[in-house]
Amino acid sequence: MSMTWAVVPTRMPLVLRRCHSCASQRFRPSGKFRVNANHKLLDVWILVLCTGCGDTAKLTVLERMTVRSIPPELLDRLHDNDLALTAELLQDPHVQHRNRIALDWDGAWRLDIGEAACSDDDVIDVRVRFAARIPVRPVRLIAEGCGLSRAEVDRLITEGRIVSAVRLTGKLSGDFTFTLKI
Numbered sequence: 001m002s003m004t005w006a007v008v009p010t011r012m013p014l015v016l017r018r019c020h021s022c023a024s025q026r027f028r029p030s031g032k033f034r035v036n037a038n039h040k041l042l043d044v045w046i047l048v049l050c051t052g053c054g055d056t057a058k059l060t061v062l063e064r065m066t067v068r069s070i071p072p073e074l075l076d077r078l079h080d081n082d083l084a085l086t087a088e089l090l091q092d093p094h095v096q097h098r099n100r101i102a103l104d105w106d107g108a109w110r111l112d113i114g115e116a117a118c119s120d121d122d123v124i125d126v127r128v129r130f131a132a133r134i135p136v137r138p139v140r141l142i143a144e145g146c147g148l149s150r151a152e153v154d155r156l157i158t159e160g161r162i163v164s165a166v167r168l169t170g171k172l173s174g175d176f177t178f179t180l181k182i
Helices: 072-079 083-091 095-097 138-146 150-159
Strands: 001-008 014-016 026-038 039-049 056-066 100-103 109-112 123-130 162-164 176-181
Touching: 001 138, 026 056, 026 072, 026 083, 039 083, 056 083, 056 095, 072 083, 083 095, 109 138, 138 150, 138 176, 150 162
Parallel strands: 001 123
Antiparallel strands: 001 109, 014 026, 014 100, 026 039, 039 056, 123 176, 162 176
16 A cells, blocks of 8 residues: 655744843744845845744845846745745755754644555555655654554564665655555
């Protein structure tokens, strides 16, 4: 039997960064951009709000870019405060590195397993697809999808009854497949 599971975001992740006003370490994206023009140069920031005090912080997206070097479609999306663009830019490794931030995906995703979970077939091939770059432990996904405990999944991996071409320990944020032998 073959199945496809999907890891789907339910909301935007929180941004892990220290607040300068309070002791909070988390910011939530406001979904808004600030575009500032200085003659023919543009600066663009994502605005995020502190979960503790509500203070606003800016995450740099573009710095001192000429207007002509920015595609018109991107500029329109920035001016329209496009939520999808906010989500894309928050997941961009360059933006994360530039702003020294990380993303907190706890409670911001769900696993869609389709009609049936793991059944009584002898061999089940499962393809796990990620709708966004969400770092999740494969053991957690398998346990949730099959209705097992994580310890039981670890035991099945050790016994060779769950096999995959990728390492199932640690975290993954990209598509993978595994086979469950019952």
